[in-house]
Amino acid sequence: MAGQTESVLNAILSGIDEGELNPGDPIDENALIARYGVSRTPLREALLRLEAMGLVLRQPRKGAVLFRPSLEEFLAILEVHARLEGQAAGLAARRISSAQKEALEKVVAACEAHARTHGDDDPDGYYALNLAFHKLVGEASGNPFLLEMIKMNARKLLAYYRARYRYAGAIAESAHEHREIAELILSGQADQAEALMVRHVQFDRVTVMDLLAALD
Incomplete structure (x- = not known):
């Protein structure tokens, strides 16, 4: 489980570093699950860690999006x-x-x-x-x-x-x-x-x- 969480976490971080993900972009949970063959639990754990880093915002009924500063x-x-x-x-x-x-x-x-x-x-x-x-x-x-x-x-x-x-x-x-x-x-x-x-x-x-x- 921990390995799956790290895989998803690193994938999102790489997307940010390489410009594939930009501020305000939604995090497509279903796409990540399908791409990396992980369950929803490690994905949610990865998003929680990204949220703690200030890189992701989790919005009620809207899902997670990348941080976009004012x-x-x-x-x-x-x-x-x-x-x-x-x-x-x-x-x-x-x-x-x-x-x-x-x-x-x-x-x-x-x-x-x-x-x-x-x-x-x-x-x-x-x-x-x-x-x-x-x-x-x-x-x-x-x-x-x-x-x-x-x-x-x-x-x-x-x-x-x-x-x-x-x-x-x-x-x-x-x-x-x-x-x-x-x-x-x-x-x-x-x-x-x-x-x-x-x-x-x-x-x-x-x-x-x-x-x-x-x-x-």
């Missing part, structure tokens, strides 16, 4: 998320290993190459590189609990970050900021790396309103 909820989550990402960058500047330095340089170079080659095209391709960059920084922090907190908060906003790269100039700006953050991390400038990462992750209120409208 403007104020978005801003509140973003405020916390930016600080967590910033803390990871600061810790990474002090703790990053030689192998992680090489990996970070490669992903930053890939971001820059994508921006040069594709411009504003292929935002989904760039978004995958963006995830790789932030994952590397989180891992380089050397704090698995912090990394898990970042992942949990990020899942509430992933669809909106993905949508952000459809805006003209957003990819080039992001790639440039990735290079600046990486240079600070690689040179051990912890305070500066933290501050720049916070600014990199944060959106202004108008942009948040635009992103909420784009996925409405």
Whole structure:
């Protein structure tokens, strides 16, 4: 039973991470039961866990839907998320290993190459590189609990970050900021790396309103 619950849970999380499920989407319980060959009990247990994570809302007589933030909820989550990402960058500047330095340089170079080659095209391709960059920084922090907190908060906003790269100039700006953050991390400038990462992750209120409208 526990294995079935984990299978359904991981399937829904993967759907969020890969953009197959978006804020406000209903969770089709019958489809999940049929797809994974599980009974309703482990499915409900998985939904309860997702609800505890703040990723799913269970509505009376309407079933479960993916969390969709209001403007104020978005801003509140973003405020916390930016600080967590910033803390990871600061810790990474002090703790990053030689192998992680090489990996970070490669992903930053890939971001820059994508921006040069594709411009504003292929935002989904760039978004995958963006995830790789932030994952590397989180891992380089050397704090698995912090990394898990970042992942949990990020899942509430992933669809909106993905949508952000459809805006003209957003990819080039992001790639440039990735290079600046990486240079600070690689040179051990912890305070500066933290501050720049916070600014990199944060959106202004108008942009948040635009992103909420784009996925409405």
